[in-house]
Amino acid sequence: MAGLAGLAGLGLSACGRGFGGGDDEPEGGTVQLNMVWWGDAKRAEKTQAALDIFQRKNPGITVKTEYQDSGPYKDKLATRFAAGDAPDLMAMRMDSVREYADRGALLDLTPHSGAVDLSGLSEGARTLAAVGDKTYGVPAGLNAIGFVINKTLTDKFGVQIPDGNTWSWADLSTFSQAVTKASGKKVYGTHFDAATLANLIVFVRQQGEDFYTADGALGVTEATMVAWFDLFNQMRASGAMPPAGFIEDVGASAAASYLAKGSIASQIIPTNNFLVYKEAAGGNLALLRIPGETQARRRGQSVDCPHLWSVASASKHQAEALKLLNFLVNDIDASKATGTTRGVPASSKIAEELKPSLTPDDQLATDYLIGLQGEKLPRSYTYPPGSSKIQSSLESIATEVEFKRQTPQQAAKAFLDAGRKALGK
Amino acid sequence: MTSGTTTGLPAGVVARDVPAAPRRRAKRRKDRAGYLFLLPWFIGMLFTVIPFFASLYLAFTDYNLLNAPQWIGLGNFREMLDDPLLRQSLKVTFIYTFVSVPLSLVVALGVAMMLNQGIKGLPVYRAVFYLPSLLGGSVAIVLLWKYIFGFDGIVNGFLGWFGIDGPGWTTDPDYALTTLIILHIWTFGSPMVIFLAGLRQIPTMYYEAAAVDGASRWRQFRSITLPLLSPIIFFNLIQSLISSFQTFTQGFIMSGGTGGPADSTIFYNLYLYQQGFSQFHMGYASAMAWVLLVIIAAFTALNFLAAKYWVFYDN
Numbered sequence: 171m172a173g174l175a176g177l178a179g180l181g182l183s184a185c186g187r188g189f190g191g192g193d194d195e196p197e198g199g200t201v202q203l204n205m206v207w208w209g210d211a212k213r214a215e216k217t218q219a220a221l222d223i224f225q226r227k228n229p230g231i232t233v234k235t236e237y238q239d240s241g242p243y244k245d246k247l248a249t250r251f252a253a254g255d256a257p258d259l260m261a262m263r264m265d266s267v268r269e270y271a272d273r274g275a276l277l278d279l280t281p282h283s284g285a286v287d288l289s290g291l292s293e294g295a296r297t298l299a300a301v302g303d304k305t306y307g308v309p310a311g312l313n314a315i316g317f318v319i320n321k322t323l324t325d326k327f328g329v330q331i332p333d334g335n336t337w338s339w340a341d342l343s344t345f346s347q348a349v350t351k352a353s354g355k356k357v358y359g360t361h362f363d364a365a366t367l368a369n370l371i372v373f374v375r376q377q378g379e380d381f382y383t384a385d386g387a388l389g390v391t392e393a394t395m396v397a398w399f400d401l402f403n404q405m406r407a408s409g410a411m412p413p414a415g416f417i418e419d420v421g422a423s424a425a426a427s428y429l430a431k432g433s434i435a436s437q438i439i440p441t442n443n444f445l446v447y448k449e450a451a452g453g454n455l456a457l458l459r460i461p462g463e464t465q466a467r468r469r470g471q472s473v474d475c476p477h478l479w480s481v482a483s484a485s486k487h488q489a490e491a492l493k494l495l496n497f498l499v500n501d502i503d504a505s506k507a508t509g510t511t512r513g514v515p516a517s518s519k520i521a522e523e524l525k526p527s528l529t530p531d532d533q534l535a536t537d538y539l540i541g542l543q544g545e546k547l548p549r550s551y552t553y554p555p556g557s558s559k560i561q562s563s564l565e566s567i568a569t570e571v572e573f574k575r576q577t578p579q580q581a582a583k584a585f586l587d588a589g590r591k592a593l594g595k
Numbered sequence: 596m597t598s599g600t601t602t603g604l605p606a607g608v609v610a611r612d613v614p615a616a617p618r619r620r621a622k623r624r625k626d627r628a629g630y631l632f633l634l635p636w637f638i639g640m641l642f643t644v645i646p647f648f649a650s651l652y653l654a655f656t657d658y659n660l661l662n663a664p665q666w667i668g669l670g671n672f673r674e675m676l677d678d679p680l681l682r683q684s685l686k687v688t689f690i691y692t693f694v695s696v697p698l699s700l701v702v703a704l705g706v707a708m709m710l711n712q713g714i715k716g717l718p719v720y721r722a723v724f725y726l727p728s729l730l731g732g733s734v735a736i737v738l739l740w741k742y743i744f745g746f747d748g749i750v751n752g753f754l755g756w757f758g759i760d761g762p763g764w765t766t767d768p769d770y771a772l773t774t775l776i777i778l779h780i781w782t783f784g785s786p787m788v789i790f791l792a793g794l795r796q797i798p799t800m801y802y803e804a805a806a807v808d809g810a811s812r813w814r815q816f817r818s819i820t821l822p823l824l825s826p827i828i829f830f831n832l833i834q835s836l837i838s839s840f841q842t843f844t845q846g847f848i849m850s851g852g853t854g855g856p857a858d859s860t861i862f863y864n865l866y867l868y869q870q871g872f873s874q875f876h877m878g879y880a881s882a883m884a885w886v887l888l889v890i891i892a893a894f895t896a897l898n899f900l901a902a903k904y905w906v907f908y909d910n
Contacts, residue, residue: 241851245872252660252877269875273661415763416746419851559874562853569857573768 201490205235206250207261207310207477208243210423212446213511220507224497231490244558251275256482258491262307263477265367265553265561267299268386270480271306272555277481277488278304285492287500290517292543299478301552307478308499311442311513312521314473314542315368316535317342317458318444319436320429320451327352334458339401342461346410349435358412361428362438364402365568367561368474369438373398375548376466386554388589395582399571403578414572424450442476442513444535457538472550473543476512514539559592653881660875671882681883683858684866687772687846691862692839695779700831703783707790708820721788728784737778737848741765744774765849768857775845775860786831793827794820822907829906833898840891843868863887 207217214237221233236257238246244266250256256275270276279286280303288296288308299307319331329348332341346359362369367381373394374381380389405411417428424443428434430450438460439447448455460471479498481491498504505515505524510532515521525536567585570576576584654671656664675681710720730736743749744764751761764774801819810818821828843864846854854861854869863883871880 245852245868248660248872248875270661273659275661415766418741418745418763418766419853419855562869562873565853565855566857569768569855573857575768575857 200229201231201487203231203233203259203487203490203494204257205233205259205494206247206257207235207237208240209237209511210239213237213508216508216511220498220504223501223503223507224494227497228490228493231493233494251482254484256484258482258485258487259494260480260482261310261477262299262480264298264475265557267306267478267480268301268552268555269558271301271304275483276306277483277485278306279308279481279492280305282492285489286496290500290519292518294473294543294547294549295475295516295518297549298475299480299552307480308495309475309513309516310477310479310498311475311510312473312516312539312543313440313442313476313513314471314539315372315438315460316441316444316538317436317460318429318439318447318451319456319458320432321454321456322452323353323357323432323435324349327357331456331458334456336464337458337461338465339461343405343408343410346405346436347408350409355409357432358416358434359410360405360436361411361417361434363568364398364571365561365565366438367557367564368440370398370564371550372460372470372472373401373462374470375468375472375550376462376470378467380548380551382551382554382557384551386551387593387595388560388586390586392582392586395585396578399568399578399581402568403571406572414574427451440476440513441535441538442510445510445529445531448531457534469545469547471542472547473539474550475516510535518543554593556592556594560589563588563592650881650884653878654885655882656878658878658881660877664878667878671879672886674879675882675886680858680861680866684854684861684863687854687859687861688840688842688863691772691776691779691842692836695776696832696835696839698776699780699783700786700828700835702780703787703831704790704824704828706783707787707794710787710791711794721791725784725788728782730782734844734848737845740774740778741849766856768855768859771849771856771859775849778845779839779842786835789827789831790824793824797823825906826908829898829902833895836894836898837891840887840894 205221209217217235217237221235225232243261244263247257247260247266251270262270262276267276279288286308288305291308295309295312296305298309299305317334321331324331327349329345329352332345337345342360349357349359364370371381374390377391377394377397379391379394383389402411406413412434424430424439424446427437427447427450429437429447430452432451441457444455444457463469463471479495481488481495485491498508499515499517500520502520502523505520506527510528514536515524521536521540525533528536564585567576567581567588570584571578571581653664655666655668657667657670658664706724710717710724714720727736745751746761746763746766748764750764754761762770764770797820801823802815805815805819841864842862846860846862846865847868850856850860850865852865852869852873854865864887867880867883867887870876870883
């Protein structure tokens with residue numbers, strides 16, 4: 171019995187930070203909004219600064235915000251919805267938006283253009299959360315993936331960094347082998363995850379294919395999947411990448427990454443994290459484009475967002491939630507407070523206004539993105555429902571290849587079979 | 596445990612001197628106190644009973660957490676027949692259970708017998724060996740193990756002294772489950788403490804008599820220790836089987852919730868959790884929970900049937 175009571179006590183004290191529910195309404199006619207998102211303490215500080223400004227400007231509204239690590243966020247959010255306790259405003263993963271929207275859980279923002287002004291967003295940014303003629307979220311910021319190389323290490327080992335605008339996948343391999351060789355395998359040239367959809371999607375687009383088609387099916391061919399798995403097998407075999415089993419799941423933080431530890435010299439990151447990675451890796455990072463962009467059939471890179479802001483259709487305070495959303499998207503003070511922690515502001519107008527006040531490192535990442543936005547990039551489509559299942563099959567199949575339990579050919583076929591089954595088409 | 600007399604009074608000693616009416620009043624008061632102490636359990640029960648029946652209903656529905664559940668009869672159970680990942684999760688759970696439970700019981704019994712030699716400082720040793728059981732399922736220890744068994748971890752460092760290139764204990768699909776089994780065996784403390792208590796109840800005169808008759812240590816173990824300890828072994832076996840079938844934390848933490856590498860640590864409960872909370876498939880997850888209940892009940896019943904042939908009750 172005592173043991174049970176102890177367990178119950180543990181259970182209670184364990185839910186300090188994650189989000190449990192917004193039940194306590196404050197007194198005095200004010201409206202309390204509940205807003206949930208994921209990120210680290212630094213992002214929390216910046217977000218709170220923006221919310222403080224919002225609450226000063228809107229005395230009738232208080233915002234109760236809850237945040238946690240990105241890993242368990244998805245499960246917690248689902249539980250909140252299941253309990254009938256949906257947050258008013260929430261960070262929404264790109265691969266989850268349709269899981270919620272298709273089931274009527276999110277508010278369509280199209281009829282609310284008076285409350286949330288999306289005219290400052292580029293076509294590409296506005297359509298990121300478009301499903302048919304409805305819009306279920308606004309990008310919390312814009313980012314892309316980029317290749318970062320630790321210059322301290324390349325200088326130390328005397329390896330030349332290739333031209334980041336024109337380099338090919340073969341150049342990446344050559345470069346990485348040189349680092350591994352020069353360091354006597356103390357540092358591997360590169361590592362990035364074969365199972366991260368964002369990485370794979372760029373590669374697929376470079377082959378002239380859409381990973382997801384406009385009607386929500388898998389557009390990637392078996393040949394392209396074989397090529398993707400082959401790329402990793404070759405890089406592991408040549409020493410460009412560390413051997414199978416070397417990389418462990420160390421969580422999402424930059425500080426815990428292998429790049430920060432100095433055991434790899436380069437990796438792919440979301441550009442909005444450039445600053446934290448740079449600090450974590452000792453302050454000397456170069457930002458390159460993904461390899462293969464100039465050799466490919468078409469451009470692979472795209473402008474994405476770390477997450478969307480969505481409003482729950484069940485929210486009791488929709489007007490206030492939309493007001494807060496509009497503040498985050500269109501108020502320069504909000505962007506000044508949050509900086510680029512969630513990427514470059516979605517509104518081009520706000521992004522231009524914000525740029526001069528950014529640090530040089532932030533400006534570098536912002537320029538990278540403004541550059542990309544100015545180019546003609548093929549559109550990508552929202553992740554269809556079932557894509558979280560596709561993500562998990564990709565993870566296990568990529569591991570099968572890594573440990574040579576499946577050939578790239580077998581893996582490509584297995585992945586497409588699993589993917590089609592998950593999407594039901 | 597103290598005897599469960601309802602009056603709580605030592606029967607026939609004090610009670611005889613007390614008149615009947617106050618005795619009943621005293622009994623009622625005692626009962627009330629008893630129920631009062633049970634109250635937290637009753638309240639706790641509500642949190643078990645309601646989800647229990649809710650999940651039984653949900654098992655027959657298509658429920659995506661966001662919309663109202665739709666009755667689909669046996670649809671979920673039919674889907675389970677054709678789910679390769681479900682088969683994989685059963686395989687992982689069965690291997691884990693049938694390897695780690697016997698091994699951990701053998702280790703627990705071995706250590707308990709060692710500690711039963713009348714050594715000095717027994718409470719200290721007992722606590723030290725018991726400690727991992729308290730911590731073994733905890734997040735911190737699993738993370739620590741992840742570090743110890745890391746690619747550059749202590750274990751591979753040790754193997755390196757002998758010129759062995761250790762595998763990725765937690766990242767290689769051929770080794771990840773083994774690592775978790777080792778972790779499980781390490782938490783042999785709670786069956787060990789129970790074994791130790793059982794061993795101390797075996798009267799020493801049996802061993803003395805056997806020694807006089809010239810029985811070897813092994814013979815004594817086979818013919819005295821094992822039969823007299825068999826009810827305890829049986830109890831530990833049932834307990835360990837039930838908890839092992841329900842393993843979740845180790846797989847969840849070690850793989851970051853994915854059941855990886857390559858689904859090699861996808862315990863049944865972990866897959867159930869993924870279905871329910873990541874794939875918006877709560878009806879299916881509920882059906883899985885009930886299938887697990889049936890599996891555990893079947894193995895427990897089987898054990899009770901088999902117990903007739905090997906468990907010896909000395910009364």
